[in-house]
Amino acid sequence: MASGNLQYAVLGLIASKTDGVHGYQLKGECEAIADEFWALNYGRLYRILDELEGSGALSVADEIQKGRPNKKVYRITEKGQQNLDDWLLAPVEPNAQPLRDEMVLKLLFVPADDVDRIYEIVKQQRSVYLTRLARVTRRRRRLEKAGINMRATEMILDGAEMRVRADLSWLESIERRLIRQSSVGSRR
Amino acid sequence: MIRFSNIYKHFGEAEMRVDALRAVDLEIPRGQMCAVMGPSGSGKSTLLHLAAGLVAPDSGHVHLDGDNVTALGAEDLSALRRRKIGFIFQFFNLLPYLTAADNVGLPLRLDERDESDVRAEVERSLELVGMSHRASHKASTLSGGEMQRIAIARALAISPAVVLADEPTGNLDSVSGRQIIELLRDLNEETGVTTVVVTHDPVWGSFCDRIVRLSDGSVTEDIALD
Numbered sequence: 338m339a340s341g342n343l344q345y346a347v348l349g350l351i352a353s354k355t356d357g358v359h360g361y362q363l364k365g366e367c368e369a370i371a372d373e374f375w376a377l378n379y380g381r382l383y384r385i386l387d388e389l390e391g392s393g394a395l396s397v398a399d400e401i402q403k404g405r406p407n408k409k410v411y412r413i414t415e416k417g418q419q420n421l422d423d424w425l426l427a428p429v430e431p432n433a434q435p436l437r438d439e440m441v442l443k444l445l446f447v448p449a450d451d452v453d454r455i456y457e458i459v460k461q462q463r464s465v466y467l468t469r470l471a472r473v474t475r476r477r478r479r480l481e482k483a484g485i486n487m488r489a490t491e492m493i494l495d496g497a498e499m500r501v502r503a504d505l506s507w508l509e510s511i512e513r514r515l516i517r518q519s520s521v522g523s524r525r
Numbered sequence: 526m527i528r529f530s531n532i533y534k535h536f537g538e539a540e541m542r543v544d545a546l547r548a549v550d551l552e553i554p555r556g557q558m559c560a561v562m563g564p565s566g567s568g569k570s571t572l573l574h575l576a577a578g579l580v581a582p583d584s585g586h587v588h589l590d591g592d593n594v595t596a597l598g599a600e601d602l603s604a605l606r607r608r609k610i611g612f613i614f615q616f617f618n619l620l621p622y623l624t625a626a627d628n629v630g631l632p633l634r635l636d637e638r639d640e641s642d643v644r645a646e647v648e649r650s651l652e653l654v655g656m657s658h659r660a661s662h663k664a665s666t667l668s669g670g671e672m673q674r675i676a677i678a679r680a681l682a683i684s685p686a687v688v689l690a691d692e693p694t695g696n697l698d699s700v701s702g703r704q705i706i707e708l709l710r711d712l713n714e715e716t717g718v719t720t721v722v723v724t725h726d727p728v729w730g731s732f733c734d735r736i737v738r739l740s741d742g743s744v745t746e747d748i749a750l751d
Binding site for chain 1: 707710727728730731732736738745746748750
């Protein structure tokens with residue numbers, strides 16, 4: 338996830354907590370939402386919190402605790418809420434797909450007549466996509482079994498599933514092209 | 526457990542000859558749910574038919590739950606299918622004029638099981654697939670998704686060692702299809718029955734532990750999804 342988006346994700350989470358949220362609680366929330374889709378490094382989370390505070394999007398209050406260090410409680414400010422609203426309404430730029438771009442590069446540079454090598458690339462890539470699809474399916478099943486009704490997560494999973502489907506169809510179209518190109522279909 | 530050892534199988538002769546399977550070596554361990562995928566005509570269904578002893582290989586051996594399927598005579602093969610294999614078809618293959626319960630009980634009655642036994646197994650199987658409330662409905666009055674649930678109950682009624690499903694969602698809309706594949710996965714997890722599913726759809730494949738891809742009759746990809 339791009340660093341700008343990550344800022345909004347953190348801001349969005351804090352905005353949903355009207356009573357404010359502690360740093361450690363925020364870590365848990367990030368984990369629950371992100372799971373395997375978004376590996377967040379906690380040093381980075383605290384850097385983002387500092388940045389958001391510096392820009393006036395968050396306010397921080399110290400909560401005094403007996404016999405223990407004070408806890409920091411983060412709340413969204415009016416300015417932060419305005420930033421979040423602006424972001425929610427802004428159109429989304431198409432996401433870069435690094436994996437697919439790398440596939441494109443490989444296809445550009447593998448010799449066009451090296452059909453075996455292209456098949457090998459397609460096979461490896463299919464394994465990557467199917468493994469990703471299985472992760473999406475498992476996550477969906479886990480949520481369903483736990484009886485968790487998260488509309489946003491469902492929509493995100495639908496999107497992830499459709500994208501992998503498209504990637505897999507793309508590989509199949511590459512294969513069909515190869516079959517048309519090579520006179521003998523049994524070179525695999 | 527199902528094991529295919531160096532399987533060759535062709536259909537037709539001379540210019541009509543099709544090599545359906547070539548040098549297939551594949552082992553599906555007990556309890557695994559395995560998807561078989563690949564383009565049309567790649568040999569997926571032939572593989573299932575071989576496992577069920579519905580066709581014999583030109584050479585090679587098929588082992589299923591300790592039986593050498595290839596070596597069995599017609600009578601033993603028939604008994605193997607009645608007692609160990611639950612087969613699920615794309616077009617359900619229910620008898621339309623029988624009730625759901627009688628369709629589910631059919632393989633047990635063909636195996637001449639006690640009537641009290643049959644009733645108990647039918648009840649258990651219908652409950653497993655969530656179809657107890659449709660027990661007395663004629664098969665012809667059920668929706669596609671319900672018919673496939675009944676077909677799954679029929680497959681499970683014999684407490685099979687393996688479930689073989691040939692495009693079980695191929696004749697269903699995507700919502701019913703998802704429910705059917707989810708049901709097969711749930712049943713595999715709950716009962717530990719070895720399950721092989723032939724499918725075109727990668728999403729249905731992604732419910733399995735493993736995806737084997739066939740191409741031109743050979744296993745070209747074998748992907749563990751854990």
